[in-house]
Amino acid sequence: MARKEINPWKWQDERSYVQAVEVTNAVSTLYVSGQTAINDEGVSSDADMKTQLVEAISNLEKVIKEAGYESKNIVRLNIYTTSTDELMSCFHVFQNWIQSHNIKQASTVLEVKSLFETLKVELEATVVK
Template sequence: MERTAVNPWAWSLDFGYNQAEIVEGTRRQLICAGQTSVDADGRPQHPGDMRAQVGRALDNLEAVLAGADMTLANVVRLSIYTTDVDELLRCVDVFGERLGPAGVRPPSTLLGVARLAFPELMVELEATAAD
């Protein structure tokens, strides 16, 4: 798979994402359901702690990717839903710590929402991956 960043402006690079990517030579695509801060039984974890919830949601996303023999390096699109945009922006470094070593800046969208599936949840990650 070959990825070519498309960035008519550079400001998004400071936030860890490309405006777009041309993805060529893929053979499989994985569409992931939204991943949140829940345990293996689906119970919400880390109520009130955005940083911990982002970390756990990324852990869960990585587990789904691993189930398809993929990693964060395969993520070509990331949508982030949060009940508190300002608090999530204070934790954006967590994404950089995880996506940076994977060598990716997937095109992303950040949306503020009124509520997620469980009231304790503050963030949900929805990804598309390819290889």
């Protein structure tokens, strides 16, 4: 697999994403459903945004690893949140995770009216090999 990031500007670097990712010669692609702060028993978290973001990241990593992929190969990562303000207050958690795996992904952040039950944040990813 070969990948190329396309960034006509520099400002997106501070926001931990790239404008576009081109992937050629990929062996396979994994489309991951939105991962949230739902525990192993299927119970939705009612914790604060930061706690839910940490759990959503952990669940995303678990699915990616179980499928035999690596987080560093995420090429698209959409974030759905019920409050952009709350998300931005703990966005450093997300940015630290992105940096720790050297992820260079195209992203969109979307504020939505609600998510399932008591959830506040959902991460939807595309990963390649």
